[in-house]
Amino acid sequence: MDSIKAIRGMVDILPETSFLWQHVEAAARRVLAGYGYQEIRLPVMESTGLFARSIGEVTDIVEKEMYTFEDRNGDSISLRPEGTAGCVRAVVQHNLAITPRRLWYMGPMFRYERPQKGRQRQFHQLGVEAFGVASPDQDAEILLLCQRLWQALGVADDLKLELNSIGNTASRDRFRSELVKYLQQYRGDIDEDSQRRLETNPLRILDSKHSRTQEIVDSGPRLLDFLDDESRADFERLQDLLSTSGVAFELNPKLVRGLDYYNKTVFEWTTTALGAQGTVCGGGRYDGLVRQFGGKDVPAAGFGLGLERLILLMQAQGEQKEPAAEIYVVTSDESAYRHALPRVEALRSAFPRLRIVQHLGGGSFKSQFKRADKSGAALALVFGDTECSNNTVTLKPLRGGDQRSIDDAGLSDAVAEQFEIESEEVF
RNA sequence: GUGGCUGUAGCUCACCAGGUAGAGCACCGGAUUGUGACUCCGGAGGUAGCGGGUUCAAGACCCGUCAGCCACCCCA
Numbered sequence: 001m002d003s004i005k006a007i008r009g010m011v012d013i014l015p016e017t018s019f020l021w022q023h024v025e026a027a028a029r030r031v032l033a034g035y036g037y038q039e040i041r042l043p044v045m046e047s048t049g050l051f052a053r054s055i056g057e058v059t060d061i062v063e064k065e066m067y068t069f070e071d072r073n074g075d076s077i078s079l080r081p082e083g084t085a086g087c088v089r090a091v092v093q094h095n096l097a098i099t100p101r102r103l104w105y106m107g108p109m110f111r112y113e114r115p116q117k118g119r120q121r122q123f124h125q126l127g128v129e130a131f132g133v134a135s136p137d138q139d140a141e142i143l144l145l146c147q148r149l150w151q152a153l154g155v156a157d158d159l160k161l162e163l164n165s166i167g168n169t170a171s172r173d174r175f176r177s178e179l180v181k182y183l184q185q186y187r188g189d190i191d192e193d194s195q196r197r198l199e200t201n202p203l204r205i206l207d208s209k210h211s212r213t214q215e216i217v218d219s220g221p222r223l224l225d226f227l228d229d230e231s232r233a234d235f236e237r238l239q240d241l242l243s244t245s246g247v248a249f250e251l252n253p254k255l256v257r258g259l260d261y262y263n264k265t266v267f268e269w270t271t272t273a274l275g276a277q278g279t280v281c282g283g284g285r286y287d288g289l290v291r292q293f294g295g296k297d298v299p300a301a302g303f304g305l306g307l308e309r310l311i312l313l314m315q316a317q318g319e320q321k322e323p324a325a326e327i328y329v330v331t332s333d334e335s336a337y338r339h340a341l342p343r344v345e346a347l348r349s350a351f352p353r354l355r356i357v358q359h360l361g362g363g364s365f366k367s368q369f370k371r372a373d374k375s376g377a378a379l380a381l382v383f384g385d386t387e388c389s390n391n392t393v394t395l396k397p398l399r400g401g402d403q404r405s406i407d408d409a410g411l412s413d414a415v416a417e418q419f420e421i422e423s424e425e426v427f
Numbered sequence: 428g429u430g431g432c433u434g435u436a437g438c439u440c441a442c443c444a445g446g447u448a449g450a451g452c453a454c455c456g457g458a459u460u461g462u463g464a465c466u467c468c469g470g471a472g473g474u475a476g477c478g479g480g481u482u483c484a485a486g487a488c489c490c491g492u493c494a495g496c497c498a499c500c501c502c503a
Contacts, residue, residue, distance in 0.1 A: 005476095005493085060500080060501055111501085114428075114500085114501095116495095117497085118502095119502075125503060276500095276501095282502075304503055306502085307503080364460085366463075367455095367463095380463085398464085399464095
């Protein structure tokens with residue numbers, strides 16, 4: 001029997017990187033809370049129809065990338081390929097959109113694609129969705145929030161904001177038919193994929209990577225020229241807001257996004273540091289989606305942020321290592337261990353944020369100190385026969401300095417001094 | 428889904444007209460028995476991704492398969 005391995009595209013996040021995840025997640029929570037966003041936790045499975053109707057029947061995601069199967073009762077259900085659909089469903093189902101509502105969620109998404117760096121079959125997104133505000137100050141807010149997160153994580157310089165407006169449904173339809181009409185003339189010249197999209201999703205031809213197709217597109221009709229007045233005005237105001245609040249951006253008239261539900265503002269934060277998978281965060285406005293799911297006519301805007309890609313970006317700047325524990329406790333034998341245990345527990349109570357590692361499994365002092373050294377701890381606490389019999393502890397700095405013995409009673413103060421912290425006495 | 432590259436100890440890699448595997452790091456133990464790092468000595472660890480084929484003989488060649496990577500595609 002072959003050894004059992006994780007299935008393709010599903011990866012384990014090991015301890016050497018899980019701390020980075022925690023760091024990113026904590027930063028995100030902090031930033032989100034700072035803007036008044038609240039967490040919503042959603043199922044990872046939904047009715048297949050939910051995704052088909054929101055994302056778009058003819059998108060790649062729905063056509064060939066979903067994990068879809070029959071529930072035991074025969075219903076077709078799917079693992080979520082993205083979060084917005086489920087979030088909108090929940091908002092409608094629980095009537096959450098009656099007031100301005102700022103939401104976020106974090107969790108795994110599933111897409112059956114060929115894995116590559118920055119692209120897995122199970123990956124993780126932070127999703128942010130804001131309901132109830134139609135004006136571009138909402139768009140600006142979520143972009144500001146993004147930028148704050150980039151700054152908090154030190155990746156602001158690696159990310160570029162690309163911005164576009166794809167207008168309302170009517171103006172987009174007008175543009176689409178003009179575009180199709182134009183491209184029909186060059187049917188034989190454009191690439192195969194684009195020819196297919198001529199029928200299914202013509203807008204996607206705009207960001208084709210084929211150079212010949214690109215040339216043809218470049219001299220064709222421009223989306224911007226077809227924008228309705230409201231979209232145009234909002235788009236200009238958004239740019240103005242971003243400029244005054246210090247968010248740099250680049251207009252990309254060919255940015256259209258792959259999902260059907262977007263309108264007006266669309267954007268992507270991209271990097272060149274990750275190869276072909278350069279989009280770290282993407283989103284926009286989706287004013288019609290809530291209504292489409294039977295809710296009120298509530299405008300909305302949001303984005304999805306790829307956590308793996310964000311973390312890859314941080315790792316690309318250099319190795320990220322988890323800081324070592326502060327203290328390593330060494331004991332000479334069983335009785336010393338019993339002696340030390342309550343004292344170490346008291347220390348943990350007094351300094352809940354210190355990481356104190358107790359040596360386990362016995363062994364000679366020599367081997368215990370080897371462990372202590374390897375642990376990277378700054379300080380070893382030594383409980384030997386001598387210490388135990390006269391109620392003292394030896395503090396041995398492991399990164400330089402002389403060791404000294406003190407009375408048990410002074411341990412707390414000595415530790416506080418060494419790490420320049422105060423006792424919190426939290427239990 | 429398409430094309431290409433790769434797959435040898437925990438990690439990074441090597442060897443080899445095809446003759447049943449080696450280094451560095453990591454790991455474990457020791458260098459007079461209450462003290463780590465440096466040094467020295469010793470040790471453990473691989474049916475060479477998996478399956479099949481060619482051959483007297485394959486990790487090395489061929490086929491298949493699985494996985495990773497790169498590009499396409501797609502997007503996070």
